[in-house]
Amino acid sequence: MPDLNLLVASIISGLLIGAVYGIATVGLNLIFGVLRIVNVGHGAFIMLGAYLAFIVYTSLGLPPLLGVVAGLAVGAVLGLIIYYLVIRYLHDAPELATLLATFAIGILIQELVKAVMGPDSRGFVWNPLAAYEFEIFGYKPSSFQILAALSSLALLAFLYVVIYRTRLGLAIRAVVQDREGAMVVGIDVERIYAASFALGIMVTVASGAILAAYLQTGIHPYMGEIYTLKGFVIAVMGGLGSIPGAFIAGVLFGLFENVSYLLLAGIEGVQPLVLTRSIAFLLLLLILLVKPTGLMGR
Template sequence: MFLEQLSGNLVQGVVLGSVYGMATMGLSLIFGVLKVVNVGHGAFVMVGAFVALFFFNTLGLNPIFAIPAAFAVGIALGLTFYYAAIRKLLHAPELATLLATFSAGVLLEETIKMIFGSEFRGYNWDVGNIDLVFTALPMSKILAALGSVLIAVLLYVWFKRTRAGSAMRSVVEDSQGARVCGINVDGVYAMSFALGIGLTVASGVLLTMFIPVGINPYMGGGYTLKAFVIAVLGGLSSPYGAFFGGLVFGLIENTSYTVFALIPGVEPFALTRFLSFLILLIILLIRPTGIIKAK
């Protein structure tokens, strides 16, 4: 019985983990290229969740269509935010970009609250279940996981095979070197920031498959914290590292949930959050460059 539950949780962990991974790629991309920590990360995830909600409840459309829409919303938000604030702060002390991204998050939360209100909402996209021997998984979650893997692969190919991708890689490696090659470094910064926010907002759509009634303007905070743990697991500046960091994190969260649930008198969900920060602390102490070797 316990083993069955554990293997069920492993599968659930991989499924959730791949979505977590995808939800952290944007954060790592922005940090890798611009060395800016997006403290407002979770708020952009939240915007994506509301895009999904709007598509499903108001337009009556399948959440799959909400993914490209959320990506486009993210690109637009990212470009606006980059040119309005980040660009001028790149050479300022780090605190400036931390405050800017933090306040962008607050601005988004309050704007969404004004439009949609602050109550918890949700939607139920029922596309059936898949029955494994030891566990049943909603098809919507499986699709979210597949979508995450697909997006991660597309990003990888884009990085390795396109001109814009190679410009971005060169800026990550040495921005001055990129500049003397004739690369428009400021343009690459803008593009990376927009792409990072686009991915983050799109990930918000995928995450809604896991929170049937958890959509709320203030839902992002938890995701910001998780994303930091995942990004550090993956070496902080590599989007692929982040993806695998997400897988590991999903597994840890789900497995520990099962184990904690066996302990009488504790609230397992709260303990999983404690555990994730314990992990963050340990990694930062022993291997601050991340446990997955970033390439």
């Protein structure tokens, strides 16, 4: 008996969390697209952004979504530091070496955050537009979740402008297409790498702030791990290196996680919400079976 109300509720909440998943994956894909590096420490940067939103709201009293701005700033600095200290020595190293290095960076960030902020699970309640919330088919999406989804779109637009409307973006795209060719026409590839890495980290940290505004609870040093995992899956689903692919796959992933619940809820003796996780990964395998380079992959 898939109830229409439940279906609508699942679709809406799926779309909202999906937009956040999407933006949380874009940075991963940008870094892979340009540098061919899978950032295994991805989740740690998301966690960092979530803490920024938490601090912005609880210590400064500003809306947590301003954490996005803080995230962009912190991400830029951090991205450049990590690039110049570590990543640039690993261009010609095997793919595996970069996996290991980014993993270690992730651990370092986690433990440093824990040393400063403690191991507690933090959170806040922020719902400035609660009075304007409306109901669709008996489901009332929270205003802060809608705001978070809209911020994801805004951040995506920002990234779009940088990549498609600036000279830097042009150079980045050139490097993605043909590294040697870009060098020949006088592009400083080293600088483009640094800029892209920093840009990817910026977006990732900022997306952590959006995620915090969406979830509001459960902010702790190890919260990022699940987003590394989901980020990988979404990135591959959309096609590695493809920025629109990552976003679309994120939305699909969110949608699928939510809607498949309704189908599973009818089965006796199982735990449907837990099984949706299995189903989401099954979906990944099916997509790869049909299209081995993901939805938008080349």
